[in-house]
Amino acid sequence: MAELDDPAVTTYLEPEDQQVDDSGVDEAADDVSSTQSISSSILRYRVENGRTYTTYGSGEYSLPTDEEEQDRLTDEHEEAEVLGLDLSPIQPSWFEVDDLEKPWMFKHPFDFVFIRSMIASFKDWRVVFNEAFKNIEPGGYIEVQDNVYPLASDNDTTKSTNILRWSELMVEAADKLGRSITVARDFESMLADAGFVDIVEIRKKIPMNRWPKDLRYKELGTWSCHMLRNGIEGISMGLLTGLGLSVEEVHVLLANVRKDLSDTTIHGYWDTYDTPLP
Numbered sequence: 001m002a003e004l005d006d007p008a009v010t011t012y013l014e015p016e017d018q019q020v021d022d023s024g025v026d027e028a029a030d031d032v033s034s035t036q037s038i039s040s041s042i043l044r045y046r047v048e049n050g051r052t053y054t055t056y057g058s059g060e061y062s063l064p065t066d067e068e069e070q071d072r073l074t075d076e077h078e079e080a081e082v083l084g085l086d087l088s089p090i091q092p093s094w095f096e097v098d099d100l101e102k103p104w105m106f107k108h109p110f111d112f113v114f115i116r117s118m119i120a121s122f123k124d125w126r127v128v129f130n131e132a133f134k135n136i137e138p139g140g141y142i143e144v145q146d147n148v149y150p151l152a153s154d155n156d157t158t159k160s161t162n163i164l165r166w167s168e169l170m171v172e173a174a175d176k177l178g179r180s181i182t183v184a185r186d187f188e189s190m191l192a193d194a195g196f197v198d199i200v201e202i203r204k205k206i207p208m209n210r211w212p213k214d215l216r217y218k219e220l221g222t223w224s225c226h227m228l229r230n231g232i233e234g235i236s237m238g239l240l241t242g243l244g245l246s247v248e249e250v251h252v253l254l255a256n257v258r259k260d261l262s263d264t265t266i267h268g269y270w271d272t273y274d275t276p277l278p
């Protein structure tokens with residue numbers, strides 16, 4: 001079960017006090033510098049008595065975080081067998097290539113199945129959840145995490161923005177392909193229909209950039225902005241040209257979306273659904 005003080009569990013996100021629209025700033029430099037400061041803070045460490053400790057966050061995590069400790073943790077769970085699955089041979093060597101929408105033919109049942117960021121991938125999530133249910137041993141668990149498009153907001157700051165328009169076009173394009181990107185809000189009912197019980201669903205808000213006042217959300221938003229900025233062309237080109245936009249039109253739209261992505265006067269967030277482990 002997620003902790004109550006989980007930074008991602010909230011109903012209202014307060015924006016940072018801001019009078020100035022900084023959409024005109026050099027968003028690339030802006031994004032790089034905030035990402036760099038996050039990366040460097042994560043990488044900070046101290047060495048004591050020959051062991052390495054992280055100083056990221058409160059710096060209060062008292063166990064070492066070096067290779068020796070990683071070996072100890074791996075040994076502690078050496079009974080665990082982990083199998084990754086992907087349709088394409090693009091993942092690490094412990095992944096197998098498989099289509100999860102086809103009947104699952106594994107030798108042993110799983111005690112835990114984890115599915116993340118698969119919107120726009122599966123045509124029929126019910127098939128996947130039914131197969132998961134058949135292939136999880138009694139008492140086992142499933143965790144599913146994904147975003148919902150279009151961009152959400154609790155005020156009108158996303159109105160008439162390119163990023164909202166882009167995210168709505170993405171919904172239309174994914175629907176046309178029959179691979180919904182709004183499906184995550186139905187996970188709970190689909191899991192129940194597949195036979196799962198005691199389902200706990202948590203809805204999280206992931207800010208589109210560093211607009212929130214709360215420092216933890218600001219960091220979350222910086223990461224989400226960085227990830228979308230890096231991946232936006234890949235996730236958009238096929239879908240949007242499939243909707244009839246030309247490659248040039250997509251490039252122009254994405255240039256404007258990138259500007260919005262760095263604009264902290266736009267208080268958009270991604271609605272995210274999770275069925276966490278108890």
Ligand SMILES: C[S@@+](CC[C@H](N)C(=O)[O-])C[C@H]1O[C@@H](n2cnc3c(N)ncnc32)[C@H](O)[C@@H]1O
Pocket residue numbers: 085086087088090098099100101115116117118121122
């Ligand atoms: C957005 S990526 C997410 C990857 C990973 N789950 C993660 O969280 O980083 C979606 C992946 O799903 C894979 N995929 C798409 N359809 C699939 C299917 N029917 N069965 C298995 N993998 C599939 C794609 O090859 C792609 O690598």
